[in-house]
Amino acid sequence: MTFRGPKVWLWRWRRNPLRRRADMVEAWVVLTAWVLTVLAGVAAGLTTAWSVEHGMARERVEWRPVAATLTERAPGEADASVSAASGERVWAKVRWTATDGSTHTGQARVRAGSGAGTSVTVWTDPQGRLVNKPATAAQASIRAALVGVLVGVSAAAVPFIGGRMLRGRLERRRMDQWDAEWALLGPLWGRTTG
Incomplete structure (x- = not known):
C-alpha cells in the first residue's frame, strides 16, 4: 500500500522549487479544458433548448x-x-x-x-x-430541455476529451523525460564516495 501525504489544493499554482514547467503547463491545460467544457456545454445546451422551444411555439401559431x-x-x-x-x-x-x-x-x-x-x-x-x-407549451418545454441537455453534454464532451488527450500526452512526455534522466543518474546510485 502506498502512502500519500495530504492533498494540497492548487499545488501546481504555488511557488515551489520542485515545481517543473510541465506542472504549470498541465495546470493551464486542465483549467482551460474545464472552462471550455462548462462554457461549451452550457452555451450549446441553452441555445439548442431555446431554438427547439421557439420552433415549437412557431408551429403552435402557424399550424x-x-x-x-x-x-x-x-x-x-x-x-x-x-x-x-x-x-x-x-x-x-x-x-x-x-x-x-x-x-x-x-x-x-x-x-x-x-x-x-x-x-x-x-x-x-x-x-x-x-x-x-403541434406540441403543447408543456410538451415543448420538456422536449426542449431534453434536447438541450443532450446537445450540451455532447458539446461539452469535445473540449473535455481534448483536454484529457492533451494531458495524457503531457504525462507520457514527462515519463519519457524521467526515463532519460533515470538512465543518466540511475547507474550513479550504486557508487559510494570515499
Whole structure:
C-alpha cells in the first residue's frame, strides 16, 4: 500500500522549487479544458433548448386544424365499446380543403373501421401540407430541455476529451523525460564516495 501525504489544493499554482514547467503547463491545460467544457456545454445546451422551444411555439401559431373527409373505409374493425379518444388508430386516405381553397389528399391516422365520408380533424401547415398535431407549451418545454441537455453534454464532451488527450500526452512526455534522466543518474546510485 502506498502512502500519500495530504492533498494540497492548487499545488501546481504555488511557488515551489520542485515545481517543473510541465506542472504549470498541465495546470493551464486542465483549467482551460474545464472552462471550455462548462462554457461549451452550457452555451450549446441553452441555445439548442431555446431554438427547439421557439420552433415549437412557431408551429403552435402557424399550424391549424382542418376538417377532412375519409375518401375510403379505414382498415380494421370498428369497436363500438372503445371510446373515440382511446380507439386503435390506422392510416387512411383523407381529403381536405386548404385555406387558399385548393383540395388536397393524403394519409392521416384515423379510428380503425371508420367509413368513407367520415369527418376527421387533421393539422396542416401554412402551405396546406399535413403535419402532426403541434406540441403543447408543456410538451415543448420538456422536449426542449431534453434536447438541450443532450446537445450540451455532447458539446461539452469535445473540449473535455481534448483536454484529457492533451494531458495524457503531457504525462507520457514527462515519463519519457524521467526515463532519460533515470538512465543518466540511475547507474550513479550504486557508487559510494570515499
